[in-house]
Amino acid sequence: MIEINNLVKKYGDHVAVDNLSLTVEPGRIYGFLGPNGAGKSTTMNIITGYLGATSGEVKINGYDIFAQPEEAKKCVGYLPELPPLYMDMTVKEYLNFVADLKKLERSLRANYVKEAMQTTKILDVQNRMIRNLSKGYRQRVGFAQAILGYPEVIILDEPTVGLDPKQIIEIRDLIKELGKKHTIILSSHILSEISAVCDHVFIISKGKLVASDSTENLVNLMSGAQEIELTIKGETEKAKQLLKEIPQAVKVEEKTSQEPQTSAFLVTAEKNCDIREDIFHQFANNGMLILQMQAVVKSLEDVFLELTQEGGQK
Numbered sequence: 120m121i122e123i124n125n126l127v128k129k130y131g132d133h134v135a136v137d138n139l140s141l142t143v144e145p146g147r148i149y150g151f152l153g154p155n156g157a158g159k160s161t162t163m164n165i166i167t168g169y170l171g172a173t174s175g176e177v178k179i180n181g182y183d184i185f186a187q188p189e190e191a192k193k194c195v196g197y198l199p200e201l202p203p204l205y206m207d208m209t210v211k212e213y214l215n216f217v218a219d220l221k222k223l224e225r226s227l228r229a230n231y232v233k234e235a236m237q238t239t240k241i242l243d244v245q246n247r248m249i250r251n252l253s254k255g256y257r258q259r260v261g262f263a264q265a266i267l268g269y270p271e272v273i274i275l276d277e278p279t280v281g282l283d284p285k286q287i288i289e290i291r292d293l294i295k296e297l298g299k300k301h302t303i304i305l306s307s308h309i310l311s312e313i314s315a316v317c318d319h320v321f322i323i324s325k326g327k328l329v330a331s332d333s334t335e336n337l338v339n340l341m342s343g344a345q346e347i348e349l350t351i352k353g354e355t356e357k358a359k360q361l362l363k364e365i366p367q368a369v370k371v372e373e374k375t376s377q378e379p380q381t382s383a384f385l386v387t388a389e390k391n392c393d394i395r396e397d398i399f400h401q402f403a404n405n406g407m408l409i410l411q412m413q414a415v416v417k418s419l420e421d422v423f424l425e426l427t428q429e430g431g432q433k
């Protein structure tokens with residue numbers, strides 16, 4: 120569906136996209152996640168044909184975006200961060216105008232426009248001027264222009280920025296709905312957004328791809344190094360010593376305990392080792408009581424921070 124090979128984009132000396140390669144399969148919702156300045160918008164703009172690359176290859180449905188831009192662009196619908204809406208047009212006029220720009224088959228245009236309005240639930244405002252619509256509705260109009268003519272791939276750049284919580288939920292539902300018929304690439308730096316709607320996540324940092332996996336796998340993968348929160352009744356030094364004696368416990372960190380005469384710890388185990396049983400036996404054999412023991416579940420946020428530790432570069 121989309122194949123990116125060794126893509127590089129330089130702005131002067133600054134490398135915004137650094138040898139990026141990835142593949143997007145049909146029928147899934149992909150998240151493109153990265154801190155501010157990671158190179159997400161630059162990559163989206165190259166895939167959609169708005170921006171040239173310094174080197175590398177982008178193929179959409181087999182069409183090279185640089186050599187066959189017209190054919191390649193036909194396969195993609197794009198909702199940029201700031202949708203190019205014409206405020207003085209009505210919703211319907213605007214969508215007809217976009218249908219002209221996209222050179223959609225003349226006899227099918229009216230139908231395409233109606234269906235796009237139906238899917239994005241804007242039929243009731245079709246004769247309103249865009250300037251008089253709320254931000255949420257304007258975003259829907261942006262969606263409608265992106266899906267007009269049923270492109271196979273829909274690319275959404277930060278689609279919920281600036282919306283209120285109710286509008287965010289509506290737009291997320293819309294994305295999931297669209298995901299049933301289209302391949303979606305959703306760029307965002309909002310982790311909850313990605314984990315709420317995406318099947319697969321690409322994490323990009325400083326223009327490089329640092330992870331590519333299903334949302335679930337990414338979290339599981341990173342939780343390989345298990346962390347355990349522990350509260351022990353009794354003396355801190357002794358408890359610490361017992362924990363350190365467990366061979367797979369690679370790090371034992373003392374925490375502030377909320378209760379008197381107890382000690383709290385955060386223990387990190389070797390990758391893919393579950394040491395909870397060892398901890399249990401160690402304390403039982405030494406006559407000390409475990410008051411609480413819990414594995415720390417890592418979120419996509421932890422994964423993200425771990426992979427993009429140095430943050431953005433703006």
Ligand SMILES: Nc1ncnc2c1ncn2[C@@H]1O[C@H](COP(=O)(O)OP(=O)(O)OP(=O)(O)O)[C@@H](O)[C@H]1O
Pocket residue numbers: 130133134135153154155156157158159160161162308432433
């Ligand atoms: N036209 C430009 N000229 C020079 N540098 C640019 C230009 N556009 C982007 N950059 C730089 O390229 C890098 C990548 O920018 P880009 O906008 O693609 O990142 P992003 O991941 O989309 O960030 P954000 O989430 O903030 O939009 C940044 O360091 C940015 O400052």
